[in-house]
Amino acid sequence: MNRLKLKRLRGWMGIALGMAASVFGTAFAEGxxxxxxxxxxxxxxxxxxxxAYDVTSQYIKTNNRPVYADILSSGEVINISLCGAVDADPLRIEIYNPSGTLVQTFVPIAGKGKIACNSTLSGPITTAYxxxxxxxxxxxxxxxNTNGGTADERYFKRFDIxxxxxxxxxxxxxxxSGRIWGRAWAFNGYxxxxxxxxTDSNYFVRVPGGRTGSEYIWKLDLNKFAGFRYDIIANSIGLDAPNSGYSAEGTASAAPLHPIYLSYPAQASSPPTLPPVISNFRFEGDGGRTFISPGNTVGMNDTGRFKFTGDVDGTYTITIDTNKDGVYGTxxxxxxxxxxASTETSVVWDGKNAxxxxxxxxxxxxELKVRLGEYHFVAYDVETSGGGDNNGLTVYRATSQTGTSNTQVYWDDVTKLPGKGGTSNLPSGGASGTAAGTHTWGNFAAGGLGDTRYLDTYVYGLVSSVLSSxxxxxxxxxxxxxxxxxxNRNGVADGGETGIPSATLQLLNSSQAVVATVQADTSGNYTFLGIAAGTYTVRVISDSAVNGKTPTIPAPAQLTVAVTDTxxxxxxxxxxxSAxxxxxxxxGVGSVxxxxxxxxxxxxTNNGPSSVTGAVVKDPTxxxxxxxxxxxxxxxxNTCTTAPTTAALQSAGGVTLPALATGAFYEFTVTANVTAASGSVSNTVTVAVPVGATDPTAGNNSATDTDIVTSLFSFPATFTRTTTTAEARAGSTTLLRA
Structure with missing residues (x-):
């Protein structure tokens, strides 16, 4: 019979036995x-x-592992049946109430608390304490188990609670039953x-869901899991820092946290429905810096902090793309x-890789991820999981003893264990029970990947992510x-004076070599980060942001700056x-x-190089x-769409022109009556750039037209009239003058 069928058969047997027991009252058992x-x-x-509760060794890492029984009604009875390594082993039971007070100590004996070490556990136990x-x-x-033997000998071949x-x-x-649990279980595998x-055992882990009244129930599905001596723990981060999230060597450590049930919990809440909300994710160095310099002055700005705020209790992961491959993973x-929730989280980073x-x-x-219901199963010194191709352990989200739904399962046995034959399915993980989501290693022999090492497998529920740098x-x-x-050309960045976005600046060292180049932000602000002590030149270089503009202070646009470590x-x-x-x-005429x-x-006409808005034209009387x-x-x-008035043209303020791009023009006509009787008339018009601009060529800012004035009935200054024959005979000649 294959393993899957065996599991199903035992599940059906449990259902049938539970139905039979309900006639007489239900027994909630596990062991x-x-x-x-x-x-x-x-x-x-x-x-x-x-x-036993107090056994520790180089293989069993968790100290003091009590078992817990959930009592839902006062007066319920806890039944305990045990056998040590051999039938004759002396045993002891201590029971503490929910307040932590010792309420019972009992030494099991044959007929009360002890069962045979070869019991088949195939029916009700009549000798339980x-x-x-x-x-x-x-x-x-x-x-x-107080048999006085070594740690490896102080175990229970049979137990049932x-x-x-x-x-x-x-x-x-x-x-x-869903009543019996522990934060750590330790076993000797035959x-x-x-x-x-x-073993092909299943464990059910209760993990808070972050939001009030919510939780996740995860089913750890072991398959051909062989560890000789091992413990089962559950927590939210895997190994302790700095190995959290990785599989690692046996010098690492891990702490138990979440309850691990031997069957689906009798009391379970639903998972949350809303993912986390993340705000203000950023990185800060010491003293308000936005960078760190771990390779410079020792003890100064060597570490920084990623900071963020979430709206829910959860687990965070910050993955720094240290290999710069664009993937947040292995x-x-x-x-x-x-x-x-609602508390700023500060996470130290020392500028180092894994x-x-x-x-x-x-x-x-x-990349920051805030994850809900995260569960890590860390196996220590487990030689084998599956022992074949993709047939090892996996994790499901459990909905009942037999009901499950798939989730993404993750592990990374590579980053901290390079060259050890491990695998990693990051960043995407793999679905429960699939080849990509089944954590498999070993071949039932010593010296493999799992031998004296920690291997971490994990899952999580709802997640949100944001990026920073x-x-x-x-x-x-x-x-x-x-x-x-x-x-106002005063050399001071006064309120209301706007920044010039995207201007390019260079930083030059004392040898006038360019050591850094930055662009100003949308407000015109710029920053050169992480500068070593020394004297530098900062200059604005000519580019599209400042072309057509003239520096005021400093002019030219460069400064000498001395820096220390601040x-x-x-x-x-x-x-x-500049326009x-x-x-x-x-x-169009020379006389009027x-x-x-x-x-x-x-x-x-605007000959550039800058566009200009608000130029003023005056045409005085x-x-x-x-x-x-x-x-x-x-x-x-023509950009003239609304005619100016003669009154405005002749006024002290003149006429303000609309925007003139480089090459654009504003053209209008002025009609005037010539009131002069003679001589000439001259009419001068001027244009000026607006306040805050400069005109590099002042000589073409005015124009004058001069015309000769003539009368409609004017005559030549003198003329000679010739007399007629009759007048001649009379002997008279008249000279007429105008």
């Missing part, structure tokens, strides 16, 4: 039957021997790590721990400042736009008639002329 599923040991159906509870809650049970409604019901070890010492540095080596100078992307530099100082529009702030660069505005004015009108065409009208011309491309 050797549940922990030894799949035993192939000849003549030994229960090949997983429970170590019975303790009647007085309150509800979790009772603690400590089981001792059953909760019954009263004294009259005998415990049936074949029933699953004194061997070969296949005869393996080979990267992982920081793993727990976070509290191997403990300080990383080169550079920018390192980091961390910077490693070779110095501790910063140089900061702003590139801005110095509207921030050198306020190194600002002021600029004003060559040219103006022309003509009426007194009393008539003449029309002038005025054009303002002129002697001998009376402006009567102004209008926009119909020339294609």
């Amino acid at each position: 050797s039957v549940q922990t030894s599923l799949g035993s192939t040991a000849s003549g030994e159906p229960f090949n997983q021997y429970l170590y 019975k303790y009647t509870t007085t309150t509800t809650g979790a009772y603690q049970i400590r089981l001792y 059953t909760v019954t409604p009263n004294n009259s019901i005998n415990p049936d070890p074949r029933l699953n 004194e061997t790590y070969t296949a005869t010492g393996s 080979g990267d540095r992982l920081l793993l721990g727990t976070s509290l 191997a403990g080596t300080v990383l080169p100078i550079g920018n390192y992307n980091a 961390a910077v490693i530099t070779n110095g501790d100082a910063t140089i900061t400042g702003k590139v801005y529009n110095d509207t 921030a050198a702030n306020g190194n600002n660069f002021g600029f004003v736009p 060559d505005l040219a103006i022309t004015k003509t009426d 008639n007194s009393g008539n009108n003449t029309t002038y065409t005025i054009r303002v 002129a002697t001998g002329l009376n402006q009567t009208a102004a209008a926009c011309t119909a020339v294609s491309g």
Whole structure:
């Protein structure tokens, strides 16, 4: 019969027995039957021997492992049946109430508390020790084997702990109860790590879901799991830092945390429905720095902190892409721990990779995940899981004793154990029970991957993620400042003066070699990070952000900055736009008639290099002329859409023009009546850039048109009239003058 069928058969047997027991009252049992599923040991159906409460060794890492019984009704009875390594072993039972008070000590004897070491556990036990509870809650049970032997000899070949409604019901070890649990279980696998010492047992782990009243129930499904001596623990981070989230050598450590039931818990809540919400994920160095410099001055800014806030209790993972492959997974540095709702979490990073080596100078992307219901199963010194191809342990989300749903299962046996033959399924993991989600290793022999090493397998529920980055530099100082529009040209970044975004700046060392280049942000602010002590030149280079602008203070746009190991702030660069505005004015004639009108065409052209908004045109009154009208011309491309008024043109404030891009023009006409009777008339128009801009060519900012004035009835200055014959005879000649 294959293993899967065997498991199903035992599950059906448990259901049938439970139905029969319900007629007389239910016994809630657990013990050797549940922990030894799949035993192939000849003549030994229960090949997983429970170590005593106080046994520790180089293989059993957890100290003091009490067993707990959930009592749901006062007066329920705890039934305990034990056999040591041999029938004659002296045993002791201690029971503590939910308040932690010792309420009973009992030494099992034949007929009361002891069962035979070869018991088949195939029916109700009539010789159990019975303790009647007085309150509800979790009772603690400590089981001792005091045979005086070595740690490896102080175990129980048979154990069963059953909760019954009263004294009259005998415990049936074949029933699953969901009442018995521990934060750590330790076993001897039939004194061997070969296949005869393996187990296919299932364990059910209760993990808080983060949100009020929620939890996850995870089913650890062991398959051909052979460890000789091993313990079963559950926590949220796996190994203790700095190995959290990895499999690692046996010098690491792990601490138990979550309850591990031998069957689906009798009381279980639903998982949460809302994922975590993360805010303000960032990285900070010492003293407000945004970088660290672990390779520079020892003891100064060597470590930084990732910081964030979540809205729920959970587990965080910060994966730093230390190998810069764009994948947050195998080979990267992982920081793993727990976070509290609405409390800022601060996580230290020393600038090192997973191997403990300080990383080169550079920018390192980091991914933060906040995960709910995270469960890690860390196996120590377990030689084999599966022993074949993809047939090892896996984890499901449990909904009942037999009901499950798939989840993603993860492990990384590579990053901390390079070259040991391990695998990693990061970053994606694999679905429960599939080849990608089945953690398999070993071949039932010593010297393999699991031998004297910790191997971590983990799952989690709802998750949210965000990205940030961390910077490693070779110095501790910063140089900061702003590139801005110095509207009033006073060399001070006054309130209301906007920054110039994306300006490019260079940092030059004392030899005038460029050592760093940065761009200003959208507000014009810039920062050179991680600068070593020394004297530097900071300069703004010509690029699209400042082309067409003229520096105010400093001019040219460069500064000498001396730094020590702190921030050198306020190194600002002021600029004003530069636009060559040219103006022309003509009426197209050289003379005008007194009393008539003449029309002038005025054009303002922006020759660049900057666009300009708010240029001012003035056309003051002129002697001998009376402006009567102004209008926009119909020339294609003209930016004049609303005609100026003659009053505005002649006023002290003039007319403010709309935006003029480089090459754009503003053209209009002014009609004037010639009031001068003679001589000439001159009319001058001017244009000026707005405040905060500069015009590199002032000579074309004004234009004058001059015309000769003539009268409509004018005559030549003199003329000669010739007399007629009659007049001649009279002997008279007249000279006429105008």
